[in-house]
Amino acid sequence: MNTTATLGTDNMAMAAVKKPTEGTDVSPFELAAEHATVGSFEVENAKMSIKNVNVYYGDKQAIFDVSVDIGKNEVIAMIGPSGCGKSTFLRALNRMNDTVDGCRVEGDIRMDGQDLYSPKLDVVELRARVGMVFQKPNPFPKSIYDNVAYGPKIHGLADTRVDLDEIVERSLRRASLWDEVKDRLYQAGTGLSGGQQQRLCIARAIAVSPEVILMDEPCSALDPIATARIEELIEELSQNFTIAIVTHSMQQAARVSQRTAYFHLGQLIEVNPTEQVFTMPEHALTESYITGRFG
Amino acid sequence: MSNSSKNLKKIQDSLVWRYRAEKAFRWCGIVAVTLGLLAVLALFLDIIFKGKGAFSATYMQLEVTYDQELLEIDNFADQKQLIVADWGALYKSALRAEFPDVRKRADKRKLYALVSNGAGYDLRERLLANPRLLGQSESVWLLADDDIDTYFKGWLDGDPYTARLVDNQVEWLQQLITTQRMELRFNANFFNRGDSREPEQAGIRGAMIGSMLTLVLTLILSFPIGIAAAIYLEEFAPKNRWTEFIEVNINNLAAVPSIIFGLLGLAIFINFFHIPRSIPVIGGLVLAVMTLPTIIITSRAAITSVPPSIREAALGMGASRNQMVLHHVLPLALPGMLTGAIIGMARALGETAPLLMIGMVAFIADIPGGFTDPATVLPVQIFLWADSPERAFIEKTSAAIMVLLSFLILMNISAVWLRKRLERRW
Ligand SMILES: Nc1ncnc2c1ncn2[C@@H]1O[C@H](COP(=O)(O)OP(=O)(O)O)[C@@H](O)[C@H]1O
Ligand SMILES: [Mg+2]
Numbered sequence: 058m059n060t061t062a063t064l065g066t067d068n069m070a071m072a073a074v075k076k077p078t079e080g081t082d083v084s085p086f087e088l089a090a091e092h093a094t095v096g097s098f099e100v101e102n103a104k105m106s107i108k109n110v111n112v113y114y115g116d117k118q119a120i121f122d123v124s125v126d127i128g129k130n131e132v133i134a135m136i137g138p139s140g141c142g143k144s145t146f147l148r149a150l151n152r153m154n155d156t157v158d159g160c161r162v163e164g165d166i167r168m169d170g171q172d173l174y175s176p177k178l179d180v181v182e183l184r185a186r187v188g189m190v191f192q193k194p195n196p197f198p199k200s201i202y203d204n205v206a207y208g209p210k211i212h213g214l215a216d217t218r219v220d221l222d223e224i225v226e227r228s229l230r231r232a233s234l235w236d237e238v239k240d241r242l243y244q245a246g247t248g249l250s251g252g253q254q255q256r257l258c259i260a261r262a263i264a265v266s267p268e269v270i271l272m273d274e275p276c277s278a279l280d281p282i283a284t285a286r287i288e289e290l291i292e293e294l295s296q297n298f299t300i301a302i303v304t305h306s307m308q309q310a311a312r313v314s315q316r317t318a319y320f321h322l323g324q325l326i327e328v329n330p331t332e333q334v335f336t337m338p339e340h341a342l343t344e345s346y347i348t349g350r351f352g
Numbered sequence: 353m354s355n356s357s358k359n360l361k362k363i364q365d366s367l368v369w370r371y372r373a374e375k376a377f378r379w380c381g382i383v384a385v386t387l388g389l390l391a392v393l394a395l396f397l398d399i400i401f402k403g404k405g406a407f408s409a410t411y412m413q414l415e416v417t418y419d420q421e422l423l424e425i426d427n428f429a430d431q432k433q434l435i436v437a438d439w440g441a442l443y444k445s446a447l448r449a450e451f452p453d454v455r456k457r458a459d460k461r462k463l464y465a466l467v468s469n470g471a472g473y474d475l476r477e478r479l480l481a482n483p484r485l486l487g488q489s490e491s492v493w494l495l496a497d498d499d500i501d502t503y504f505k506g507w508l509d510g511d512p513y514t515a516r517l518v519d520n521q522v523e524w525l526q527q528l529i530t531t532q533r534m535e536l537r538f539n540a541n542f543f544n545r546g547d548s549r550e551p552e553q554a555g556i557r558g559a560m561i562g563s564m565l566t567l568v569l570t571l572i573l574s575f576p577i578g579i580a581a582a583i584y585l586e587e588f589a590p591k592n593r594w595t596e597f598i599e600v601n602i603n604n605l606a607a608v609p610s611i612i613f614g615l616l617g618l619a620i621f622i623n624f625f626h627i628p629r630s631i632p633v634i635g636g637l638v639l640a641v642m643t644l645p646t647i648i649i650t651s652r653a654a655i656t657s658v659p660p661s662i663r664e665a666a667l668g669m670g671a672s673r674n675q676m677v678l679h680h681v682l683p684l685a686l687p688g689m690l691t692g693a694i695i696g697m698a699r700a701l702g703e704t705a706p707l708l709m710i711g712m713v714a715f716i717a718d719i720p721g722g723f724t725d726p727a728t729v730l731p732v733q734i735f736l737w738a739d740s741p742e743r744a745f746i747e748k749t750s751a752a753i754m755v756l757l758s759f760l761i762l763m764n765i766s767a768v769w770l771r772k773r774l775e776r777r778w
Binding site: 151153156158181182183184185188189191193195196197198207208211212258261262265 | 591659661662663664665666667668669670671672675679680684
């Protein structure tokens with residue numbers, strides 16, 4: 058596996074896609090013993106580079122030998138049947154798995170060449186650089202302002218109240234929430250609608266100017282209109298941030314991402330440009346999934 | 353009949369039974385609640401009925417002469433004179449003047465027994481407050497003896513209790529009553545004085561202050577330690593055999609009979625650390641140890657009820673564990689913790705058994721002035737009075753129960769209020 062896909066300066070331009078290697082007769086319910094990810098899982102100009110990662114919950118292995126790169130300012134979507142380890146994998150990227158008792162991560166995860174699991178690395182700093190948006194909107198039971206200001210405050214990013222106000226406004230604007238909440242900044246964040254709450258969580262995450270934003274099914278609790286707004290937002294954010302988004306909606310993956318990774322029972326089956334995954338998937342399992350044979 | 357209409361028939365038949373069962377169940381509930389309420393009502397009525405008398409005391413009006421020769425005082429600045437003076441002689445001579453026919457020694461003693469033997473000190477206070485009265489006379493309402501008090505209250509209700517009086521005394525009293533010189537007044541002594549062997553002079557101030565000092569100490573010791581322990585166990589402790597062992601034992605401790613904590617206090621705090629007995633410090637220590645498990649358990653429950661999504665949000669923002677706890681978990685858990693603490697305090701306030709073991713059951717007439725003064729507490733005071741033979745202590749006992757219950761109710765109401773007030777308003 059040393060084929061490399063190049064991600065040009067224009068990140069929509071995908072080239073040198075690896076040719077299919079596997080036969081098409083794989084049962085979707087069995088793990089391939091000799092498993093290997095197909096597709097363009099390596100990129101030049103990688104923001105994050107994941108190599109041979111295994112994740113265990115106690116004795117149970119949830120992620121098997123996953124290797125993939127995440128390009129700079131790229132939106133990469135992760136799809137797959139539920140329970141296949143998408144969340145687990147995503148949470149390995151900002152070490153949120155550290156907070157789960159009995160969870161163990163093996164392998165090599167690097168951001169800009171820096172080993173994220175090195176003992177020298179500070180998780181607090183890492184999580185300031187790799188933000189996260191969760192499945193269920195989880196604003197703090199505080200005011201809208203305090204929600205957004207929390208990150209800058211604990212990381213000491215604002216020297217004065219004016220700075221802080223500015224960060225809050227800018228973050229809310231970038232999360233396209235400002236106009237809706239500018240008159241009620243000091244009211245409860247939990248009083249907003251579900252979609253607004255999720256955008257508030259996004260504003261909260263980008264307030265510390267992270268380099269990467271991880272999103273774990275950010276729209277699964279939202280109605281279609283709220284979902285559409287978030288998707289628009291993701292598109293805008295992708296100009297400045299690197300985004301890894303887990304989704305169970307293939308349409309969503311198709312709409313927002315440049316590359317799509319398909320997970321199956323803890324293995325990364327295929328990574329390819331989104332268009333290709335949905336039109337001519339390389340792997341039989343991927344094809345079964347996107348044609349709705351299981352999921 | 354088609355299949356579906358047969359089913360419908362069955363459902364309709366079963367509905368009758370279902371509704372009947374539901375109704376029966378509802379009635380069971382109503383009966384149970386009514387019985388409970390009736391029992392509480394009966395208890396309260398009984399206590400109020402028995403204890404209401406303690407809030408008033410019988411006074412009699414006498415013409416008192418502050419006779420300089422009788423007192424042997426010529427200089428108010430001389431403390432010694434004030435101490436040596438026979439203040440009781442004042443009301444005694446007033447009684448003799450009121451009933452000049454009484455001549456025999458034994459009769460005189462019965463006559464003097466009409467007035468509380470503490471009345472002399474009341475007169476002393478009056479004179480010291482207004483020294484110009486020396487050598488003058490004034491008409492004063494004097495506190496009556498407890499037997500007279502019992503008699504008079506009974507007489508007012510049409511059923512005077514005379515078993516502890518001789519005929520002469522009843523005659524004298526009737527004379528005072530007909531001239532309208534006996535009346536019931538608000539019993540301020542009950543709230544202003546410490547315990548006394550004389551029921552008419554006994555008050556609960558001492559026990560109230562003792563309870564307050566003890567509880568303050570209990571709270572200061574158990575609340576921070578309990579919360580810290582709960583936070584550590586819930587948020588920081590590794591989940592291993594040791595913490596499991598500690599957890600099980602905290603739950604066990606919460607179920608240990610309170611008298612065991614008294615024995616523990618006796619063995620450790622008194623016998624080993626030589627802390628003096630009978631003082632609020634030792635009471636507070638023992639009650640703190642007793643309350644700790646309750647506070648730890650309720651605090652842990654409050655902490656676990658904070659949604660995990662909030663923790664994840666905080667950690668995901670790059671908050672350290674400490675910051676997560678301080679900024680997010682603690683504010684959300686605090687109402688629950690406070691409620692637990694107040695309920696623990698209410699339990700400590702009503703606790704008697706462990707305090708018996710550490711000497712807080714002594715007779716203490718003085719009102720404690722600090723944490724190291726000998727003291728008793730409200731429930732122990734109730735126990736002491738209930739144990740006293742004098743009839744007049746019956747109403748004192750019930751009145752003290754009323755005071756204790758009002759404090760308990762007050763604490764429970766404040767717990768509910770706090771919870772409502774601090775609950776997530778977001
Ligand atoms: N905290 C946990 N403890 C033990 N097993 C877990 C835990 N979280 C997830 N798993 C297991 O790991 C596997 C992957 O889960 P997850 O990453 O949540 O899947 P997905 O997000 O793709 O639905 C599942 O089999 C799940 O049961
Ligand atoms: Mg998931």
